[in-house]
Amino acid sequence: MNAQRTGGDTAMLFRCLTLFAVIVAGAGIAAAQEPPPEAPPPADQPGLPHDLPIATVTGRIIDAAGKPVAGATVGIEDATETVKTDRNGKFQISVPMGSTLVVEKPGFDPALANVSATKLDDVVMLAAGTNTETIEISGEAPAASPGAAVLDRTELQRIPGTGNDVVRALTAMPGVVNLQIPLGYSGVVIRGSSPQDSKVLVDDFEVPVLFHNIGFRALLPAEAVQSLDYIPGGFDVQYGRASSGIVALETRPGADQRTTQGEISLIDGGVLGQGTLGERTKYMIGFRRSTIDLVLPSLIPASADLSLTTVPSYYDGQLRIDHELSAKWRLYLSSLGTNDVFELYATKDEDAKTKRFYNNTRFIRLTLGAQYHEGPWSAKLAVSGLAQQFVFEAGTLQRVDVRLSTMTPRAEITRTAERWAGLSNVVWRIGAEASIGRSTVDIALPLEKREGEPMKAFDPKDTSTRFHGSFWVPDFAGWTALTANLDPQIRATVGLRSDVFARIGEVALEPRGELQIKLPAALTARLSAGAYRRPPEFQSENLTTNAGSEHSAQVIAGLQYEPREGMRVQTSAYATDRSHLLTHNLDGSLNNNGHGTTTGAELLATYRGGPWFTWLSYSYSHSTRVDAPGAERRLFDFDQPHSLNAAVSWKHGRWQLGGRFQLYSGLPITPPVGAVFDSDRNLYLPLYGKVNSERAPMHNQLDIRIDYSWKWGPTEMTVFADVQNVYMNESVVTYFYSYDYTQRQAFKSLPIIPSLGLRGVL
Amino acid sequence: MAIAAVAAATSLPACIGDLDPAWQLDHDRIIAVRATPPGIVAGDRSTIDALLGAKGGKTSVAVPELAQVVSPASLSDTLSFDSGAWVVTAPSEDRLAAARAELKLAADAPVPLQVGVAYANQTLVATKTIALGVAEANPPLVNVMLDGKPAGASELVVGKLVNVPLSIDADDALYDVAWLTSCGTMHDFDLPTAHITVEADDPDAGELAVVLRDARAGVAWHVWPIHAE
Numbered sequence: 001m002n003a004q005r006t007g008g009d010t011a012m013l014f015r016c017l018t019l020f021a022v023i024v025a026g027a028g029i030a031a032a033q034e035p036p037p038e039a040p041p042p043a044d045q046p047g048l049p050h051d052l053p054i055a056t057v058t059g060r061i062i063d064a065a066g067k068p069v070a071g072a073t074v075g076i077e078d079a080t081e082t083v084k085t086d087r088n089g090k091f092q093i094s095v096p097m098g099s100t101l102v103v104e105k106p107g108f109d110p111a112l113a114n115v116s117a118t119k120l121d122d123v124v125m126l127a128a129g130t131n132t133e134t135i136e137i138s139g140e141a142p143a144a145s146p147g148a149a150v151l152d153r154t155e156l157q158r159i160p161g162t163g164n165d166v167v168r169a170l171t172a173m174p175g176v177v178n179l180q181i182p183l184g185y186s187g188v189v190i191r192g193s194s195p196q197d198s199k200v201l202v203d204d205f206e207v208p209v210l211f212h213n214i215g216f217r218a219l220l221p222a223e224a225v226q227s228l229d230y231i232p233g234g235f236d237v238q239y240g241r242a243s244s245g246i247v248a249l250e251t252r253p254g255a256d257q258r259t260t261q262g263e264i265s266l267i268d269g270g271v272l273g274q275g276t277l278g279e280r281t282k283y284m285i286g287f288r289r290s291t292i293d294l295v296l297p298s299l300i301p302a303s304a305d306l307s308l309t310t311v312p313s314y315y316d317g318q319l320r321i322d323h324e325l326s327a328k329w330r331l332y333l334s335s336l337g338t339n340d341v342f343e344l345y346a347t348k349d350e351d352a353k354t355k356r357f358y359n360n361t362r363f364i365r366l367t368l369g370a371q372y373h374e375g376p377w378s379a380k381l382a383v384s385g386l387a388q389q390f391v392f393e394a395g396t397l398q399r400v401d402v403r404l405s406t407m408t409p410r411a412e413i414t415r416t417a418e419r420w421a422g423l424s425n426v427v428w429r430i431g432a433e434a435s436i437g438r439s440t441v442d443i444a445l446p447l448e449k450r451e452g453e454p455m456k457a458f459d460p461k462d463t464s465t466r467f468h469g470s471f472w473v474p475d476f477a478g479w480t481a482l483t484a485n486l487d488p489q490i491r492a493t494v495g496l497r498s499d500v501f502a503r504i505g506e507v508a509l510e511p512r513g514e515l516q517i518k519l520p521a522a523l524t525a526r527l528s529a530g531a532y533r534r535p536p537e538f539q540s541e542n543l544t545t546n547a548g549s550e551h552s553a554q555v556i557a558g559l560q561y562e563p564r565e566g567m568r569v570q571t572s573a574y575a576t577d578r579s580h581l582l583t584h585n586l587d588g589s590l591n592n593n594g595h596g597t598t599t600g601a602e603l604l605a606t607y608r609g610g611p612w613f614t615w616l617s618y619s620y621s622h623s624t625r626v627d628a629p630g631a632e633r634r635l636f637d638f639d640q641p642h643s644l645n646a647a648v649s650w651k652h653g654r655w656q657l658g659g660r661f662q663l664y665s666g667l668p669i670t671p672p673v674g675a676v677f678d679s680d681r682n683l684y685l686p687l688y689g690k691v692n693s694e695r696a697p698m699h700n701q702l703d704i705r706i707d708y709s710w711k712w713g714p715t716e717m718t719v720f721a722d723v724q725n726v727y728m729n730e731s732v733v734t735y736f737y738s739y740d741y742t743q744r745q746a747f748k749s750l751p752i753i754p755s756l757g758l759r760g761v762l
Numbered sequence: 763m764a765i766a767a768v769a770a771a772t773s774l775p776a777c778i779g780d781l782d783p784a785w786q787l788d789h790d791r792i793i794a795v796r797a798t799p800p801g802i803v804a805g806d807r808s809t810i811d812a813l814l815g816a817k818g819g820k821t822s823v824a825v826p827e828l829a830q831v832v833s834p835a836s837l838s839d840t841l842s843f844d845s846g847a848w849v850v851t852a853p854s855e856d857r858l859a860a861a862r863a864e865l866k867l868a869a870d871a872p873v874p875l876q877v878g879v880a881y882a883n884q885t886l887v888a889t890k891t892i893a894l895g896v897a898e899a900n901p902p903l904v905n906v907m908l909d910g911k912p913a914g915a916s917e918l919v920v921g922k923l924v925n926v927p928l929s930i931d932a933d934d935a936l937y938d939v940a941w942l943t944s945c946g947t948m949h950d951f952d953l954p955t956a957h958i959t960v961e962a963d964d965p966d967a968g969e970l971a972v973v974l975r976d977a978r979a980g981v982a983w984h985v986w987p988i989h990a991e
Contacts, residue, residue: 305949305950347949347950347953348949348950349950349953349955352934352950352953353935354934354935354953355952355953396935676878676887676888676889677791677792677795677886677887677888677889678888678889679792679794679795679812679888679889679890679981680889680890680891680975680979681938682794682938682940682973682975736781737781738781738782739781739782739783739784740789740791742782743781743782744781745780745781
């Protein structure tokens with residue numbers, strides 16, 4: 001078997017397949033858009049004191065932790081009519097100016113708010129047993145950290161150019177490295193580090209991949225997502241095992257009314273149902289299957305030396321059941337699973353096993369949780385199991401088969417108090433988590449490529465990394481945090497997390513804290529700092545017990561400005577010091593000798609009001625590292641200095657129109673400067689110049705989106721056109737090289753990607 | 763959707779279409795370096811040459827302009843330029859034993875002598891291994907079939923736009939096969955059974971070559987003229 005051809009063309013082949021899949025994904029992403037929730041209608045007004053002027057006022061109810069309280073009852077004293085808060089905790093009610101609103105919900109003490117303006121400050125409900133208090137916090141609840149942002153499902157679906165997909169929506173976030181085509185990566189890259197440095201959580205528990213192998217599609221549809229928390233740094237002590245950022249997805253609880261919806265496109269099709277089972281149980285169940293496998297074979301040119309024996313395909317499924325056991329207890333069951341598979345021969349001869357490539361990635365996560373709330377106490381208890389398998393086979397010699405089963409019990413208890421030790425509005429949390437994993441690994445592969453190492457020549461006979469065996473990966477964590485107002489304008493959080501990575505015998509202490517200072521003129525300043533660890537678990541890192549965790553220390557300063565309801569401008573500047581970075585020794589073993597820094601600044605301005613949804617984000621980042629003592633400082637592989645996203649969406653009647661402009665830097669490239677021909681292996685061994693000394697050019701594009709909704713009998717129909725890169729700007733993503741590295745060819749972004757979708761909700 | 767489908771259909775060949783493929787003989791390159799024989803015992807000699815490709819020209823077999831022992835350095839004196847050829851002379855058993863100790867090899871293991879060679883004013887460089895302490899021979903080209911007929915030395919004449927089968931008797935799990943051409947488009951060039959098609963825009967004449975490598979650094983090749991009509 002010829003190594004040059006197999007390596008060069010196979011690498012190209014996978015890239016092309018990815019490119020191809022992105023095109024097709026763009027071609028047929030079905031609309032999964034639900035009309036944004038309307039604000040609760042104004043209540044009728046019997047019993048209102050008629051001597052006061054009536055006004056329609058809006059506001060929001062949040063809990064002590066700043067999270068929206070949905071389903072709370074809002075009314076004026078002595079009135080019979082009330083309204084309920086929506087899932088964002090928001091309400092709208094017509095009441096006399098000067099009256100007092102009473103807010104009630106089981107598990108909370110009633111809260112009071114004086115109606116002194118048409119837009120009320122957020123009303124904070126404290127857990128039952130503590131005194132009612134109205135806290136002056138203007139505008140929306142604070143984000144999880146300086147620079148963090150939250151998107152709910154309807155917002156995810158309003159950003160043009162994202163095709164309703166969670167992964168693509170993430171690229172609009174400041175600090176997320178925008179990869180036009182994610183060649184070989186399955187995670188999100190935040191603030192210029194590496195994909196493995198950030199974690200993706202679904203319902204509080206980690207999932208191994210964020211998107212499917214083909215199509216750059218998230219592993220769960222936006223319709224199954226309730227909200228997306230994006231925390232690029234400075235995250236809370238409840239999160240661990242990451243040295244950069246967190247993306248936390250919450251699955252969608254079922255709706256009060258039974259609905260069924262279906263969607264079909266060129267990339268996939270699915271159904272999602274939700275509703276109630278009795279008075280106390282809600283459910284959501286979804287299933288999706290790729291349709292790309294039906295389309296792909298017909299699009300491969302007959303002249304291509306390629307045989308897709310198992311066309312790239314995937315399945316994913318989502319389930320969530322919420323049950324109100326009592327006024328104090330709520331139970332939930334959440335499950336998520338996915339299965340991706342493909343098999344191809346880089347020839348039309350399917351007997352040529354040396355040219356076979358096979359991949360199967362699958363996992364299922366099942367979480368059973370309980371939430372308790374009584375008086376000042378609340379608790380979240382959950383146990384989650386994960387079973388995952390990754391199989392890759394290349395030719396007859398190279399393979400990897402990793403099976404991992406993990407059981408993770410987790411508990412967090414919260415105690416609130418109005419006052420304690422001279423502090424006010426006190427929230428104390430304590431939690432623990434144990435992750436007990438069992439890995440079975442069978443590997444025969446070349447030495448893996450690590451961050452900064454240029455692509456090696458692909459030798460299908462190279463199996464220099466070999467491992468066959470099973471081992472336990474027990475990790476434990478405990479954390480506690482105290483949040484309180486030092487005075488009415490200053491709120492502080494101090495916390496400590498401890499991780500025990502038992503396989504490598506490492507105990508980590510990670511102090512974290514944050515300070516929020518309310519300034520005049522609707523400004524809030526925030527300062528966050530903390531220590532973070534990422535255990536060695538990426539690629540083959542956990543095949544050895546000699547590798548330690550990677551460390552980071554983050555400092556973030558932010559300023560938040562909320563001049564009016566729905567408008568928020570937040571800026572942040574950050575510095576991250578990274579140490580103990582894992583790098584290769586000359587013999588291929590791992591050490592923790594690397595260190596690096598990332599500095600940057602971000603801006604996010606959003607406005608949600610009336611028919612408008614606007615989004616402006618910009619990030620500047622500079623991310624460098626040193627791989628060994630005395631080595632030259634270099635850029636991270638994902639260093640992206642500039643990234644700008646400007647989006648606007650306008651909804652009127654049945655129409656919704658939107659546009660998004662993107663401008664971002666290309667990624668660094670390590671150029672080959674020559675090659676030596678290994679005649680025995682028939683393989684060219686590249687010689688590279690300085691690591692990441694070139695950079696792909698800057699890319700810009702405009703995306704537009706048009707939605708139209710109508711009623712078709714009992715079915716709500718939506719059709720949309722989402723066109724990416726409308727002025728067809730092709731820019732270089734990276735370069736492909738000839739087998740002997742004497743020629744290179746630009747791999748360009750796609751000139752235009754039109755998408756059409758149709759969805760019906762019954 | 764239609765636009766995207768067309769884009770998708772055209773993207774795949776576009777990815778791999780503009781770089782010289784590995785089977786292209788019309789390219790300045792070292793195609794294979796040969797040691798004859800590839801394995802020698804103490805006192806025996808092996809000579810080094812290579813099959814070269816040239817942009818716009820024919821292939822040639824040439825002696826390296828420059829050669830040097832890359833590893834192990836202690837055996838650098840085993841390579842010499844003698845009578846217009848680069849020659850490796852296997853050292854004594856004592857020196858081979860010392861080299862095995864240096865390289866941490868088993869007592870009876872062959873000592874791999876890695877030689878670097880250079881051509882075209884050192885713009886083309888390659889490495890080649892000669893096994894010292896064991897007698898090895900280059901593999902034979904067995905049962906080579908061109909267009910369904912046993913290969914001879916004469917020119918291969920093929921029709922345009924016709925799939926012409928090529929085959930050699932070799933197990934692709936044990937041998938590395940490479941079919942190369944400067945006339946036509948090669949398919950499955952790295953399999954024992956390949957085929958060539960001279961497309962409308964391909965040159966009408968050129969060369970066809972097969973190179974066979976075994977796992978013991980042995981190599982053999984043959985080159986035929988090819989003409990399309």
